[in-house]
Amino acid sequence: MSARPAEEHLKYPARVIALTHRVSPRMNEAVRTFAAHEPIDVARAERQHEAYRAALEKAGAEVRVLDVNAAHPDCVFIEDTAVVLDELAVITVMGAPSRADEPAGIASELARHREMVVPLRSLNANARLEGGDVVRLGKVLLVALTARTNAEGVAALADIVKAYDYEVRTVGVRDCLHLKSACTALPSGALLINPSWIDPVSGFDCVPIAEDEPNAANVVAVGPDIVMSSAHPYTAERIASGKYVRDVHTVDLSEMAKADGCATCLSLLL
Numbered sequence: 001m002s003a004r005p006a007e008e009h010l011k012y013p014a015r016v017i018a019l020t021h022r023v024s025p026r027m028n029e030a031v032r033t034f035a036a037h038e039p040i041d042v043a044r045a046e047r048q049h050e051a052y053r054a055a056l057e058k059a060g061a062e063v064r065v066l067d068v069n070a071a072h073p074d075c076v077f078i079e080d081t082a083v084v085l086d087e088l089a090v091i092t093v094m095g096a097p098s099r100a101d102e103p104a105g106i107a108s109e110l111a112r113h114r115e116m117v118v119p120l121r122s123l124n125a126n127a128r129l130e131g132g133d134v135v136r137l138g139k140v141l142l143v144a145l146t147a148r149t150n151a152e153g154v155a156a157l158a159d160i161v162k163a164y165d166y167e168v169r170t171v172g173v174r175d176c177l178h179l180k181s182a183c184t185a186l187p188s189g190a191l192l193i194n195p196s197w198i199d200p201v202s203g204f205d206c207v208p209i210a211e212d213e214p215n216a217a218n219v220v221a222v223g224p225d226i227v228m229s230s231a232h233p234y235t236a237e238r239i240a241s242g243k244y245v246r247d248v249h250t251v252d253l254s255e256m257a258k259a260d261g262c263a264t265c266l267s268l269l270l
């Protein structure tokens with residue numbers, strides 16, 4: 001696909017570090033809410049993770065692989081453990097009880113990259129918020145109330161980030177795990193949405209996914225490129241126009257999907 005003029009991409013950060021976490025040998029014990037209980041082929045999941053990391057690198061990211069939480073079945077889904085902004089990182093409190101110990105392991109790595117690392121729990125002991133429920137568009141943070149994120153969690157996040165001029169906006173989702181199951185930001189600033197799971201968000205150009213690809217609204221933006229699952233070819237074709245992205249890198253994430261995982265959940269972008 002043809003690239004947009006180089007100057008249009010100058011707003012993208014020169015360097016993107018992607019933190020990932022290796023697949024747990026216990027991945028078959030991962031939490032499943034929407035996915036059927038099919039056996040996960042852990043060796044295949046490891047190969048898919050390797051291909052995902054290669055796709056991130058092709059898109060221009062420097063990829064790191066952590067190993068601190070390998071005893072936790074869901075550790076590969078590192079996105080949920082933190083909300084990372086330019087100025088600080090907020091360590092989340094998981095809504096899924098079995099995942100409660102994962103964020104602590106990631107916090108020390110984040111402290112190497114951000115001067116400020118703030119635990120969400122420090123503001124309210126009842127706060128629950130998972131990274132998959134936060135979509136950042138510039139200085140706006142869209143956050144959804146879900147089974148994993150509660151009002152106390154959203155309020156605590158808003159309290160922490162207001163000093164840095166972020167506006168936290170609560171949006172509704174239905175029938176899906178996280179906000180990022182229903183929508184993610186494309187490099188152009190448009191929102192890719194599944195209209196069955198979220199209504200168009202006012203103030204943003206909302207691009208619907210292709211029909212019959214319900215999980216297609218989840219893409220990882222790395223500078224002007226995106227990484228997404230190869231399970232959604234019609235949506236990939238729809239957004240690969242040059243208007244929304246420069247290049248689309250696809251990867252087979254079928255084993256991750258068996259544990260309700262998607263493309264964004266496999267990394268924290270710094």
Ligand code: CIR
Nearest residue numbers: 030031077132259260261265
């Ligand atoms: C969970 O239920 O927590 C994991 N099995 C999947 C988490 C996916 N995370 C994400 O979409 N951000």
